[in-house]
Amino acid sequence: MTQAIVVEGLRKKFGAREVLHGLNFAVEPGTVFGVIGPNGAGKTTIMRCLLDIIRPSAGSISVLGQDPRQAGTALRRRIGYLPGELHLENRTTGRRVLEHFAAISGPVEQRHVDELAERLNLDLDRQTRKLSKGNKQKLGLLQAFMHKPELLVLDEPTSGLDPLVQQVFHAMVREAVDEGATVFLSSHVLSEVQQAADAVAILRDGEIVTVSTVEALRTAAVRQLRFSSTGTEPHDVGALLARVPGVANVAVREIKADGHVAGAVEATATLSGRVQPLVQELARLNLMDLVLEEPDLEEAVLTLYIGQPVGNSESPGSAQTPAHGHRPGPRAEGAHRA
Structure with a gap:
């Protein structure tokens, strides 16, 4: 079976400053792969390269068996994407926002949309400018999940969500995986990745310190x-x-x-x-x-951040561990390239 994501030698420069230093990793279909690291480690840059929002400076990327630089909109329809900063049109309702996303991503079952909105306790007929940060995040999650994509790419997905809604999100992730989807998510909160992920990549200063299972991190902690x-x-x-x-x-x-x-x-x-x-x-x-x-996983990961490998570690930038695949979701304003 084709790997859902394959990244080889990924480098990204912004001007003279290189922020990703030759990353290698692979994600198997039907798994949840988490990338954890402090703010500024390069998590969002990786996701934007995967989605062809920005172009790598060097290296190769395969997403659902295709080069995202060549595949165009057909590939993006197979992916659900939640950006770290979701920008929404203020003078409309959540329902109209989702209708716009659905027109881009392809067929969406209205019943499925309504079910997700009910689970997330989200009023779709409310003006987006009146939504709290948490409710905007719910709307972002809904647009990523609603067309049942093959791959979900989620940047800090639980940001702004209360604990009860976080549990709903984790249930949605497991249900998507049970239906054959792959999930690629990032966070700077270990407990979030620990609860959701099958495999975890620890990212520090644009390099992968280790790729491991949560259980292996637990054993080493x-x-x-x-x-x-x-x-x-x-x-x-x-x-x-x-x-x-x-x-x-x-x-x-x-x-x-x-x-x-x-x-x-x-x-x-x-x-x-x-x-x-x-x-x-x-x-x-x-x-x-x-x-x-x-075991204190927070302590284990902090140890990795300061350069003392724990458990199944590999040399920075060379880690490659398969993880257990979904369709690009509708575009959030300012989040997807056309």
Whole structure:
């Protein structure tokens, strides 16, 4: 099956300043591929190159098996696009905006539009100039999804949405993927990508630090460990933890009650890596209490941002991991090229 997106050696310069430095990655059909990075990392520039809104300075791009520079409007009708900044005509209604988009993207089922509007709690007959930022974002999402495209390209899709609507959005993404669509989304919020994506590319200063699954990032991230046990000396507990791969920052102390040793020890440590070896060693102890916190993915990604790879990392600019494909959506004003 043809990969939904293939990017090889992608470079982009604005004047003398290069903002993308030879990116390589591929996205398989039917998956959600997330790009996460701080503002200014190059996420929006990648998307605009994919959609031929701007042209690369070097490298090649294939979108749904075609070169976006040559494919024209026929390819764009197969894509749903939500730009990071959605500019709408103010003197009209949401319904008229969608009618305009539908005329560009091709056939749209009105029933499907109404269903999406109801799920998003969006009044389509309200003037766009009266819409809040969140409701404008809902309108942008609706125009991207409404024609059931093969590929969705979504730039910061949950910006301005309240938590309940974010959950609706994630459900819409999974439903689109279940119907065979591919989703390419960007964010600077890890939790958003974590919840939606099958694979994640970490972008820093125009380079890909790593491409990984969310589960691989989770496995590599640091967990906080705390437990107490009886019948074991502190140095024996320390020695036991030293045998576990990925355990660090070990501290063991005797538990005292009323100023006397209570015959128990308490230990704290950090764990980066697999849990199973830890569980096997802890099974040797008479545990009184055990807490193993969820991995701190934010910390893992921040570590990657400052240049210390975690997990399945590859050299910057050379990462390539397939992700599990949708049609271009109607144009938002100022977002698509004609």
